[in-house]
Amino acid sequence: MDKKRVAIIGVTGSVGQEFVQSLENHPWFEVTQIAASERSAGKDYLDAIKDASGIIAWDVDGEIPEYIKSMTVKKIDDLDVSQLDLVFSAVESVAARDIETKMAADLPVISTSSAYRYEEDVPILIPGINDDQAELLETQKKNRNWKGWVAPLPNCTTTGLAITLKPLLDKYGVKKVMMTSMQAISGGGRSGVSAMGITDNIIPYIPKEEEKVRTETRKILGKLKDGKIEDADIRISCTCTRVPIIDGHTESVFVETSSEIDPAKAKELYNSYNQNISVQGLPSAPEKYYAFHEDPTRPQPRMERSVGGGMTTTIGRVEKEELFDHGLKYILFSHNKKMGSAKGAVLLAEMLYKKGKI
Numbered sequence: 339m340d341k342k343r344v345a346i347i348g349v350t351g352s353v354g355q356e357f358v359q360s361l362e363n364h365p366w367f368e369v370t371q372i373a374a375s376e377r378s379a380g381k382d383y384l385d386a387i388k389d390a391s392g393i394i395a396w397d398v399d400g401e402i403p404e405y406i407k408s409m410t411v412k413k414i415d416d417l418d419v420s421q422l423d424l425v426f427s428a429v430e431s432v433a434a435r436d437i438e439t440k441m442a443a444d445l446p447v448i449s450t451s452s453a454y455r456y457e458e459d460v461p462i463l464i465p466g467i468n469d470d471q472a473e474l475l476e477t478q479k480k481n482r483n484w485k486g487w488v489a490p491l492p493n494c495t496t497t498g499l500a501i502t503l504k505p506l507l508d509k510y511g512v513k514k515v516m517m518t519s520m521q522a523i524s525g526g527g528r529s530g531v532s533a534m535g536i537t538d539n540i541i542p543y544i545p546k547e548e549e550k551v552r553t554e555t556r557k558i559l560g561k562l563k564d565g566k567i568e569d570a571d572i573r574i575s576c577t578c579t580r581v582p583i584i585d586g587h588t589e590s591v592f593v594e595t596s597s598e599i600d601p602a603k604a605k606e607l608y609n610s611y612n613q614n615i616s617v618q619g620l621p622s623a624p625e626k627y628y629a630f631h632e633d634p635t636r637p638q639p640r641m642e643r644s645v646g647g648g649m650t651t652t653i654g655r656v657e658k659e660e661l662f663d664h665g666l667k668y669i670l671f672s673h674n675k676k677m678g679s680a681k682g683a684v685l686l687a688e689m690l691y692k693k694g695k696i
């Protein structure tokens with residue numbers, strides 16, 4: 339089988355580097371072109387990821403894959419779209435808007451940025467959770483007269499929340515959610531918080547994050563009806579904080595459900611979703627989509643990060659919540675750069691490829 343030729347845009351950044359690793363020896367996709375800003379353009383990859391002191395700044399656990407080391411980083415305008423089948427975009431949202439618009443005119447674009455997330459004809463996709471909303475990509479293509487489309491993933495903090503709420507919503511109904519996040523440093527990208535700012539510290543505010551979580555969760559858990567997404571009717575309150583953890587977001591969640599639920603029912607529910615999850619068997623899918631722990635000392639970022647190759651969402655500390663007539667509280671862990679961005683984007687590409695959309 340001929341592999342699909344893909345480009346990674348923003349290849350030098352935190353998420354871009356993770357794409358490089360996630361696509362190494364991929365059975366269906368081959369990275370044939372890479373791009374970043376003017377700062378990196380024209381350099382070999384290894385040079386482009388050096389910091390100002392000339393030190394290689396590789397944020398991913400493990401070796402830098404051989405295939406990328408001497409590949410030349412291009413300017414966006416120098417990408418040859420006629421030689422591509424798919425683009426992965428991992429650029430900050432303002433720059434991403436123009437770049438993704440230009441690319442989608444010719445090609446499918448899978449994006450980790452927020453540039454297009456809130457448009458009416460754009461679904462926010464989490465493979466395994468709202469695959470049916472991918473049908474909106476056809477409407478988008480038609481509306482905009484594009485040959486391609488833009489399919490964004492959610493913000494990495496929304497990912498774990500929406501993944502854990504979906505089974506609860508389907509079976510027990512979800513009325514209200516309160517969430518406090520403890521988000522990893524890498525979630526802010528290469529130029530995010532400084533080492534001095536985050537060491538021995540907690541930053542109690544992440545600009546725009548809470549609004550993103552509220553809006554995106556409702557859209558993802560909504561229903562596609564007559565070519566539009568009807569948001570889920572859930573009231574969400576959240577506080578997003580940055581903590582001194584390198585990778586992986588932890589979230590403390592309180593959920594009010596419509597009908598009676600308890601930890602045993604929740605365990606059974608997540609286990610049954612594991613059996614039937616749509617992405618099962620795809621190359622980047624984990625063996626278990628959900629890990630449910632009864633041990634009250636889980637989840638812990640250091641232990642959960644590598645579970646399922648960073649693609650498993652961990653749920654622990656599950657208890658009945660007495661504040662509500664019916665409800666649960668739990669703590670979740672979700673890897674922001676694996677399921678929450680690059681590797682999740684590759685899994686999304688695999689799902690869309692299987693649906694014949696790529």
Ligand SMILES: NC(=O)c1ccc[n+]([C@@H]2O[C@H](COP(=O)([O-])OP(=O)(O)OC[C@H]3O[C@@H](n4cnc5c(N)ncnc54)[C@H](OP(=O)(O)O)[C@@H]3O)[C@@H](O)[C@H]2O)c1
Pocket residue numbers: 347348349350351352353354373374375376377378379414428429430431433434450451452492493494524525526527528529674675678679
């Ligand atoms: N970090 C996470 O965990 C995470 C999770 C989910 C979503 N996201 C989203 O993913 C996107 C990338 O995040 P990140 O954390 O990887 O950011 P980052 O580390 O700051 O990397 C940004 C990348 O974009 C490139 N870039 C910047 N301006 C550009 C331009 N005008 N044209 C072309 N390339 C340009 C940079 O290239 P140079 O190196 O040449 O400057 C770099 O490769 C953002 O939209 C972010 O919100 C991030």
